[in-house]
Amino acid sequence: MKLAVAVVLLAALVASSHASSRVDGPPFPLPIHLLRPLSGSAGHPLIGVSCESWRVGVEANNVRDWKTIPRTCEGYVGHYMLGDLYRQDSALVTAEAANYAEGLNLQGDGKDVWVFDIDETTLSNLPYYAHHGFGVELYNGTSFQAWVMTGEAPALPESLGLYKKLLSLGIKIVFLTGRAEDKRNVTAHNLKMVGYDTWEKLLLKGSNVSGSTVAYKSGMRQKLIDEGYRIVGNMGDQWSDILGEPEGDRTFKFPDPMYYLS
Ligand SMILES: *[C@@H]1O[C@H](CO)[C@@H](O)[C@H](O)[C@H]1NC(C)=O
Numbered sequence: 001m002k003l004a005v006a007v008v009l010l011a012a013l014v015a016s017s018h019a020s021s022r023v024d025g026p027p028f029p030l031p032i033h034l035l036r037p038l039s040g041s042a043g044h045p046l047i048g049v050s051c052e053s054w055r056v057g058v059e060a061n062n063v064r065d066w067k068t069i070p071r072t073c074e075g076y077v078g079h080y081m082l083g084d085l086y087r088q089d090s091a092l093v094t095a096e097a098a099n100y101a102e103g104l105n106l107q108g109d110g111k112d113v114w115v116f117d118i119d120e121t122t123l124s125n126l127p128y129y130a131h132h133g134f135g136v137e138l139y140n141g142t143s144f145q146a147w148v149m150t151g152e153a154p155a156l157p158e159s160l161g162l163y164k165k166l167l168s169l170g171i172k173i174v175f176l177t178g179r180a181e182d183k184r185n186v187t188a189h190n191l192k193m194v195g196y197d198t199w200e201k202l203l204l205k206g207s208n209v210s211g212s213t214v215a216y217k218s219g220m221r222q223k224l225i226d227e228g229y230r231i232v233g234n235m236g237d238q239w240s241d242i243l244g245e246p247e248g249d250r251t252f253k254f255p256d257p258m259y260y261l262s
């Protein structure tokens with residue numbers, strides 16, 4: 001059992017040292033020498049490999065409170081976001097979520113809700129970030145808010161599929177976003193335009209709210225609980241979406257190597 005796991009892990013490592021990321025069945029005994037390129041030469045990590053490690057560190061919430069991605073990782077993150085892997089990583093998250101949701105014992109009283117974050121969870125700002133270095137540039141509120149006001153963010157296809165699945169199971173949708181209340185109209189319009197046509201609540205950040213995202217979002221989830229809702233699932237691209245009680249019965253972290261919100 002342990003060996004099987006080790007073989008799979010090694011096969012994945014070996015595969016990642018090739019240009020292709022396909023795992024074509026592990027050759028056995030393993031060609032260990034293929035692992036060497038991963039550590040670079042003379043103790044200097046390879047740029048691509050260190051960016052991959054950085055991304056894993058970000059996803060695992062080991063790397064925190066960063067303002068921009070490493071400058072040397074712009075190409076890596078850009079390729080990740082625009083290429084297959086971001087979509088595959090997203091599809092894995094939504095497949096797990098759908099599987100989990102299908103197995104739930106729902107009460108059918110309309111109080112079972114799924115909390116979705118918006119930016120980089122249900123809507124994608126990739127058209128904006130593609131023009132701003134995929135997170136290399138320091139966050140610019142003026143230009144980002146101007147992009148949000150266009151209302152042209154596309155749906156993340158995997159999330160839209162999950163959204164439809166959850167609705168078909170009778171789970172209601174709550175959007176909980178750090179977008180400010182003055183973005184309500186454009187956000188609602190944007191969501192509808194790309195296929196999210198219904199929801200129980202669209203919760204935006206009031207102008208009187210201060211403090212961390214964790215405090216804001218967990219406070220809003222507590223309000224839902226107080227109103228009698230059961231949060232069966234909670235999904236976001238930031239750890240601040242899914243940390244802080246009440247987290248929801250189960251949390252799902254969407255990939256996002258472009259920015260960090262504490
Ligand atoms: C932020 O974006 C605005 C609008 O594009 C631009 O005028 C401004 O110079 C930018 N600020 C910084 C610090 O780059």
Ligand SMILES: *[C@@H]1O[C@H](CO)[C@@H](O)[C@H](O)[C@H]1NC(C)=O
Pocket residue numbers: 182185
């Ligand atoms: C949002 O749209 C509604 C009508 O659809 C309008 O009454 C309201 O003033 C708008 N609010 C903002 C902040 O634009």
Ligand SMILES: *[C@@H]1O[C@H](CO)[C@@H](O)[C@H](O)[C@H]1NC(C)=O
Pocket residue numbers: 206208209
């Ligand atoms: C902020 O204002 C809203 C109404 O716009 C209110 O429902 C909410 O309780 C207020 N929150 C705080 C922390 O004062």
